[in-house]
Amino acid sequence: MPSDDSDILFPSAQDSDGFEFDSDDAQFVGEDDGELKPLLGDDYYMRAALRCAQQAADAGEVPVGAVAVKDGLIIARSWNQVELLKDATAHAELMLIASLPQIIGDWRLDGIDIYVTKEPCAMCAGAMVNSRIRRVVFGMRDPRCGCAGTALDITGFPGMLHNVEVTAGLMEEECKEMFQTFFRTVRANARKKKS
Numbered sequence: 001m002p003s004d005d006s007d008i009l010f011p012s013a014q015d016s017d018g019f020e021f022d023s024d025d026a027q028f029v030g031e032d033d034g035e036l037k038p039l040l041g042d043d044y045y046m047r048a049a050l051r052c053a054q055q056a057a058d059a060g061e062v063p064v065g066a067v068a069v070k071d072g073l074i075i076a077r078s079w080n081q082v083e084l085l086k087d088a089t090a091h092a093e094l095m096l097i098a099s100l101p102q103i104i105g106d107w108r109l110d111g112i113d114i115y116v117t118k119e120p121c122a123m124c125a126g127a128m129v130n131s132r133i134r135r136v137v138f139g140m141r142d143p144r145c146g147c148a149g150t151a152l153d154i155t156g157f158p159g160m161l162h163n164v165e166v167t168a169g170l171m172e173e174e175c176k177e178m179f180q181t182f183f184r185t186v187r188a189n190a191r192k193k194k195s
């Protein structure tokens with residue numbers, strides 16, 4: 001397994017907010033034909049989404065983060081920016097989907113997977129269907145508004161032009177913890193203001 005070439009094989013590890021890629025996490029495929037492709041586990045990408053969610057939390061936004069993955073590489077990152085942009089549609093997943101056509105040159109996001117820390121809402125799940133996202137992996141389930149199978153199943157609704165493969169509840173505890181910590185802080189700050 002090559003360890004010195006990881007910068008070339010994993011460009012996403014270079015630009016990441018202080019994260020150092022650990023080549024021990026990776027497996028490799030395609031060594032026989034000379035084309036090495038990274039085969040990282042879902043946890044790797046969810047950890048990247050969690051770092052995006054932390055960016056949102058640090059900015060006082062509800063902490064939801066998302067990354068887009070194609071051929072094993074993270075090609076875009078996003079986080080919730082509703083407050084900053086004063087825009088109810090500025091959810092992490094929707095902004096991610098809107099950024100991708102510029103990167104890949106097509107609105108059809110074939111073969112792209114999204115990792116997001118919280119289950120998509122109706123708007124974001126609908127955008128995933130319309131943009132042909134291959135698979136969504138999410139952390140925290142949302143019993144009230146989650147539309148990737150928990151409250152409603154937009155991603156798998158029969159009769160839709162496209163269905164999105166779903167993996168639910170990956171690293172759910174970590175994702176939930178970030179959410180709960182954020183709202184605990186918001187409530188504590190509100191109490192402080194009152195007193």
Ligand SMILES: [Zn+2]
Nearest residue numbers: 091120121124
């Ligand atoms: Zn949404």
